[in-house]
Amino acid sequence: MENGADSGSLTRRQLLRMIGVTAGNAAMYQAMSSLGFAAESPYRGPIDLQGAPRDASVLILGAGMAGMTAAYELRNAGYRVQLLEYNGRAGGRNWSLRGGDTYTELGGLTQHCQFDQDLYINPGPWRIPYHHRGMLNYCKRLGVPLEAFVQINYNAYLHSTRAFGGKPQRYREIKADYQGQVAELLAKATRQHALDASVSREDQEKLLASLREWGALDRNYAYVAGDASSDRRGYKKKPGGGLSARPIPSEPMGLRDVLDSKLWQAIPIGDSYDWQTALFQPVGGMGRIGEAFGRELGPLIRYRARVTDIHQDAQGVSVQYEDLQSPGSKLTARSDWCLCTIPLSVLAQIPMNVGPGMAAAIAAVPYGAAVKVGLQFKRRFWEEDDHIYGGISYTDLPITNIGYPSSGYHSGGKGVLLGAYIYGVDAMEFTAMTPDERVQKAVDYGSQIHPQYRGEFDNGVAVAWHRSPFAMGCYGMWNSDTRARHYDDLCQIDQRIALAGEHASYLAGWQEGAVTSALDAVERLHVRAVAQAGKA
Amino acid sequence: MRALFNRSMLRRLVTALCAAGIAAVAGAEDSSFAVVATLSNVSGEDIYSRICQGCHMSHGEGAVGAGHYPKLASDPTLASWRYVALTVLHGRNNMPAFSAPSQLAWDGPTLHLSDAQVADVVNYVRSHFGNNYQQRLTAEDVAKLPHPAAGAAP
Numbered sequence: 001m002e003n004g005a006d007s008g009s010l011t012r013r014q015l016l017r018m019i020g021v022t023a024g025n026a027a028m029y030q031a032m033s034s035l036g037f038a039a040e041s042p043y044r045g046p047i048d049l050q051g052a053p054r055d056a057s058v059l060i061l062g063a064g065m066a067g068m069t070a071a072y073e074l075r076n077a078g079y080r081v082q083l084l085e086y087n088g089r090a091g092g093r094n095w096s097l098r099g100g101d102t103y104t105e106l107g108g109l110t111q112h113c114q115f116d117q118d119l120y121i122n123p124g125p126w127r128i129p130y131h132h133r134g135m136l137n138y139c140k141r142l143g144v145p146l147e148a149f150v151q152i153n154y155n156a157y158l159h160s161t162r163a164f165g166g167k168p169q170r171y172r173e174i175k176a177d178y179q180g181q182v183a184e185l186l187a188k189a190t191r192q193h194a195l196d197a198s199v200s201r202e203d204q205e206k207l208l209a210s211l212r213e214w215g216a217l218d219r220n221y222a223y224v225a226g227d228a229s230s231d232r233r234g235y236k237k238k239p240g241g242g243l244s245a246r247p248i249p250s251e252p253m254g255l256r257d258v259l260d261s262k263l264w265q266a267i268p269i270g271d272s273y274d275w276q277t278a279l280f281q282p283v284g285g286m287g288r289i290g291e292a293f294g295r296e297l298g299p300l301i302r303y304r305a306r307v308t309d310i311h312q313d314a315q316g317v318s319v320q321y322e323d324l325q326s327p328g329s330k331l332t333a334r335s336d337w338c339l340c341t342i343p344l345s346v347l348a349q350i351p352m353n354v355g356p357g358m359a360a361a362i363a364a365v366p367y368g369a370a371v372k373v374g375l376q377f378k379r380r381f382w383e384e385d386d387h388i389y390g391g392i393s394y395t396d397l398p399i400t401n402i403g404y405p406s407s408g409y410h411s412g413g414k415g416v417l418l419g420a421y422i423y424g425v426d427a428m429e430f431t432a433m434t435p436d437e438r439v440q441k442a443v444d445y446g447s448q449i450h451p452q453y454r455g456e457f458d459n460g461v462a463v464a465w466h467r468s469p470f471a472m473g474c475y476g477m478w479n480s481d482t483r484a485r486h487y488d489d490l491c492q493i494d495q496r497i498a499l500a501g502e503h504a505s506y507l508a509g510w511q512e513g514a515v516t517s518a519l520d521a522v523e524r525l526h527v528r529a530v531a532q533a534g535k536a
Numbered sequence: 537m538r539a540l541f542n543r544s545m546l547r548r549l550v551t552a553l554c555a556a557g558i559a560a561v562a563g564a565e566d567s568s569f570a571v572v573a574t575l576s577n578v579s580g581e582d583i584y585s586r587i588c589q590g591c592h593m594s595h596g597e598g599a600v601g602a603g604h605y606p607k608l609a610s611d612p613t614l615a616s617w618r619y620v621a622l623t624v625l626h627g628r629n630n631m632p633a634f635s636a637p638s639q640l641a642w643d644g645p646t647l648h649l650s651d652a653q654v655a656d657v658v659n660y661v662r663s664h665f666g667n668n669y670q671q672r673l674t675a676e677d678v679a680k681l682p683h684p685a686a687g688a689a690p
Contacts, residue, residue, distance in 0.1 A: 086602040106591075106599035306602060345630035346603035366632035369590065425647050431590030466591050469601025473630050 041512045043134035047519050049077035049526045053533030056080065058525065059319055059335035061310070063301050064092025066341040066500040066514035068293035069138065070522045071300060077526070082333060083297065084305040084321055086470045090297070091290020093124035093471055094511060097374065097461055098285065105467035111435050114376070114459045118408070119416040121374030122286040123463035124474075125511050126403070126418070127151065127279045134515035135289075139282065142292040149279040150406045152270035153391020159449050160396045163261030168393065168449050171266070173253070176216065176232035178264045180223035181255035183215020191221065225249045266394045274510075281406060289511075305331075307342065310352035312496045336532075337525055341501045341518070343367070345472040354497055357489035364486045365503060367466070367473020369427040373399070373442040375419035375460040381452040382417070383409060397445040398426040414458060419446050423474075431464035438462035476503035491517070498525050580660030583653060588661075591631070596665030610666035617671060620658045621678050624649065636684040651678040 058074050060067045063085035075081045089095075097103060099115035115121075127149045128135050139146055154175070157168035189195055190204050190211075199207060212221060216228040223229055230236075230249040237248035258264060269275055282288040294301060308330075309320040317338035323329045340347065345367040352359075382388045382404050390406035403418030419442040422430050430438050439460035447453035465474035478487070491504050498521040505513030585594070591605045592598055598607035614620055627633035634649045649657070652675035662669040 106601050106605065107593050108599075342602070346601075348629035349603040363629050365630070366627050367630040425587075428587045428590050428647065432586050432588075464590065467599075469599075472591075472601065472603055472605070477632065 041132055041134060041507065042516050043132075043137070043512070043519070045133075046137070047073055047523055049073060049522070051530055052078040052526065053529055054078075056337070056529050056533065057082070057316075057335040058337045058339060059084070059317060059333050060339045060341065061307055061319065062086075062092060062341035062343075062501070063090045063294065063297070063303075064290070064341060064501070064514060065094050065135075065293075065511045066502070066504075066518040067092075067339070068290070068297060069134075069515045069518040070339050070341070070500060071297050072138075072293065073519065073522055074526075075297070075300065079529075080335075081300050082335065083301040084307060084319065084333060085301055085303050086306055086324075088303050089290070090294025090301060090303075091287055093474075094286055094290040095124050096120040096122050096285030096287030097463070103461070103463065104469070105435070105464065106469050106472070107467060109435055111461050113374075113461050115374070115416055115461075116376065116414045118284070119376060119414065120285040120287075121372065121416060121418055121461065122281075123372045123374075123465075125286055125509075127275075127281060128511070129274055129276065130278045130280070131273070132510065132512035134519065135512050136280070138293075138515065139280075139289060142289065142296060144288050144292050145283045146280040147283050147407055148390075149281040150390030150404075151275045151277060151279050151392065153388060153404070155386075156388050156391040156404070157386075157393035157395075157402075157449055158263040158266050159393065160261055160263055161448070162396070163263060164257075166448065168395075169261070169263060170234070173233045173250075174258065174261070174263045175267050176229065177223075177253045178258050178267060180215045180217065180229055180232070180252060181258060183211040183217055184221060184223040185255070187211045187215075187217060187221035223252060225251045269394070283407070302333075307350055310338065310340065310350060310497065312338070312353060312494075317496050336496070337529060338497045339518070339521055339525065340497060340499050341514070343471050343473065343501060344476055344503050346470075347499075352497070354494040357486075358492065358494045358497075358499070361486035361490035362499075364482050365476040365478060367471075368423060368475050368477050368509070369431055369464070369466045370474035371420065371422040371427045371430040371438065371462065371464045372418060373420040373422075373438055373460060373462040374416055375439070375442060375446070375453075376414050376416045376458040377453070377456040378414055378458050379456060380408075380411070380415035381456055382415075382450065385452060386450070393449060395445075395449060397448065398422055398430070399442055399445045400426075402446055402449060417446075419443070419460065420462075427464070428466075430462070431466045435462045435464075438464065475509035478508055491521070493521070493524055493528060578653065578656075580653075580656030580658070583649065583657040584660050584664075587634075587647065588657065596661065596667075608661050608665055608667070614662050614667050614669065617658060617662065617669070617673055617677075618681065620661065621654055621673065621681055624654050624658060625678070625681060626684055633684045651675040654678045 057080040060071050060081060060083045063083045067083055068090065071081045071083050097113050098120040099113055099117055101113045102110055104110040154172035156171050158171055158174050159168040187208055190199070190208055195204065208221065211217060215223055216232045217223050218226055218228055226249050229252050230247070233252060234250055235247045236250040239245060239247035270277065304324040306322040306324055307319055308322055311318045316334055316336045319333045319338065321331050321333065323331055342350070344362050344365045348363050388404050389409050390404050393402040394400070399420035399422060401418060401421040403421065405415060405417070408415070430441065433441070439462050442460065442462070443453050443457050465471060490499060500514070500518040500521040502509055502513035504517040507513030507516065592608050596608035598605045608614065623631070625633065625635040634647055635654060636648065655673040655675050655678045658673050661667065
């Protein structure tokens, strides 16, 4: 890491800056790795729960993706199912904030979302990779229409405050020039016989041919201004029709400029398994899935129920809860079995008589501090001025991302951007601000990439997940050590209680983790229930 | 395992870009947004107002939702400075450890406070929000407490 300080003496800010690099690096890495350090979804298709014991009952705590997946399957298999949900809506972190919605965070500050009709942000999950087959399958079965989520947009920006004078660069140009320059270098080394020891003469010919293709090199294996490179990075004057149509190639950047900028770091994002094309989003917002599940399960869900105690005995499980509409009320639900999907951030504080292994696991997982900010603008300037249709611009500013809507292209009127998706230390700092301050910060930072922000900003909302009354954090932050010590204990059924949710998966932070953990837990509960009934 | 390794390397690269920026901005033009880290002259108050307050709230009043964030105001459990310092060092439930070693930081916590900073923020909390404990912790006091150990390498 460089500190970027040119003078000999460090100011306090510069010192903060240097240290921030280290601390932030770790934090960022942690956040991103827990979001994506992911195995293949184990989803194997709809599960088969034949032979459910007559009248067997399952109480499910939490009506998020995990709880509702379990409820749906268990109900269909013939179990008597009841769900308790803290919120007044179904979905949990599967959630869209739309115009007219209000959201009160911990600390009591209430935001009134003033987006125009049909505009929204997803404070939680916002994309579904093509290989998250469980999520896709439930969308299909519930009739939730999907549309493409644009992840990589070649015309979106890569931005570093320390490169190109802070001027955002097009992803297309950085990728083409990085690739082209590396290909030229490797071709040069090959032709100067630097690779003779490791690549046969015959393979060198093949390698050169592939480098020319991959890097858009000319016939001399050079990456230079011309049709080949402009076909990747774009032309200075684009080819068109008619008399003035003749294109003018653009001038590639030198290797050093590209390397120094460090913008190449963003190139592989779309190659990552979690973010490979194709990705999807529900039409109208991610929250449509939770809403559809909620409709499907209807009266099985009791809303505004705050769980205060979970107690199992030889015959079943009793759960005490408060009806939030009657503060102080003490109600009890009773069932044969319990599937608890309450986030560990909350569950760790609820008395529950499980064994020491599960109890220790529940207490071992801190929760990520992620923040998302939605910004409404008076017009879709990113399309009109910048020609960016969906996708994401990445920046080294604390806002990290600017996400452009993958729907409603060219629609007149206002538009909503994801103005920030923040994790790690920055997210903690944003959490400590008021919602208004978070929105203002997102506007300030974003205007360094899109100067139109200043004139076009209309209103915004900001969700800091540690302030979420229902989740108290964004997702469980496992590390290799806690995984090794606690994960299996968390997932084992403890007599009559099983846990599920993204926290009980290797797909941390992904909805697919919630779905597959719920199916896995439900199958094991079913086996137990059948066995128990056989004994009775 | 090889694929896994490559994936994690990729994350580091992607991440480094983001991280570079925290820095750049904090220095460039935005003095109100600085990352609090292992810097001895960042006060306990700074650490509290920029980090801790996210959950424990601006007057240490905590909050209640589906679960709760502990109230620090007029809190008798703060009588034990060891309890408070150990909580900051190791975390508790969904609160992360704020003093995990950097080896672990690659896949664990999000912010590393020095012993001096831990002492500062503990002193701040124990002398504000209706708390009036006189004893001042030093970095040496904190150094004597058990610290999070490095776990298995990721």
